[in-house]
Amino acid sequence: MEVVSYAEWQERSKTNNFFELVYVLEGKGMQSVNSIKLPFQENDIHLLPAAKCYQYIIEESTRFLFVRFTSNYFIPLSNDQVDYSSWFSRLNFILANHIHHPGALIQDTGDREQVKRLLEAVLYEYERRDICSAFIIRTNLVSILAILSRNAQKGILKGKVIADSKFADLLYFINFHMINKDMISIEYLSANFGISATYFSEYFRRNAGESFQDYVLKSKLRIAESRVVYTTSSIKEIAWELGFTDSSHLNRMMKKHFGKGMLQIRKGA
Known part of the structure; x- marks a missing residue:
């Protein structure tokens, strides 16, 4: 996880096994994914795949929070009670059902506001860096993945109602x-x-x-x-x-x- 400011976009050297969650803290411009461009602004939330098929065209100096999801992050530590297999499954599910186009990641207004609050908490603990911060960050990321999974499931159904x-x-x-x-x-x-x-x-x-x-x-x-x-x-x-x-x-x-x-x-x- 990192906070980065750009006056002009620079290709990022770090790779990830799944994707990055991006929270625009301030600034505006255009987001380009697979050669498709859409405007972005403060408080937008995006998903970026590991493959190099995206960039941001900066119009005003922009500060980003990048949350990188890699498989190594989900290797349990000794005496760890977290269900890492569930995390790993949700990462796969989200990646497989995301349309990989630019624009807001979450369409549901309530869910979008909830994820923003969780990301603000993640940023706060990231900057605080005390003995409990890693645990609190992890807990918030679990909730974020659950909300993203719920929205991905809605995308699969595409308005279809299952009677049973x-x-x-x-x-x-x-x-x-x-x-x-x-x-x-x-x-x-x-x-x-x-x-x-x-x-x-x-x-x-x-x-x-x-x-x-x-x-x-x-x-x-x-x-x-x-x-x-x-x-x-x-x-x-x-x-x-x-x-x-x-x-x-x-x-x-x-x-x-x-x-x-x-x-x-x-x-x-």
Whole structure:
């Protein structure tokens, strides 16, 4: 995490495995992502991928708060009680379902104000730097990721209303725990959502229009596609983190469902 002031944008040398959350503390100009440009101003919140496909065109001297999310940040320390697998799943989910265009990250007004308050708390603790600051920052980042995940889920549904509230909750849960194979097993989901294990597959297909296995596989492949395009992670690392046997297994699945292998997708990007 860092606070940086720019009179003129400079390419940043640090890379991250997932993305950076950017809070504009003051200033204005144009944000460019994938050659698309939109104005930015004070209090805007943006998401920037690791790949070098963005820049800010500064019109007035601008001060940014950058919060960088890397996989190393989610390696638990000894005696650490934080559920890092949940953090990691949400990072993947947010990255896979972000449109990677410039502009405000959060459309919901209430959620946007909530994230601003949390980022202000993060900035305060970052500048204070006392013995409790790291813990308080971490706690606020957990809340921010949860809000971003909720907004990403709304983007997936695109206004679609799911009549069965239990199935809506089930989809939320699966999406937020996609890389935790134990928590998205039929046995675990059946037990926690009160659905018979023998009926679960039929229940899921009836509500989703596809099998549970296909839904999970395609969701993981969407994550893999976003990771290979927008992050610096190796294909081997992406395959391992998403639960594929190896990079060859991931490549085969990607070619089968999307017609292109991982390396081809990365080079094309």
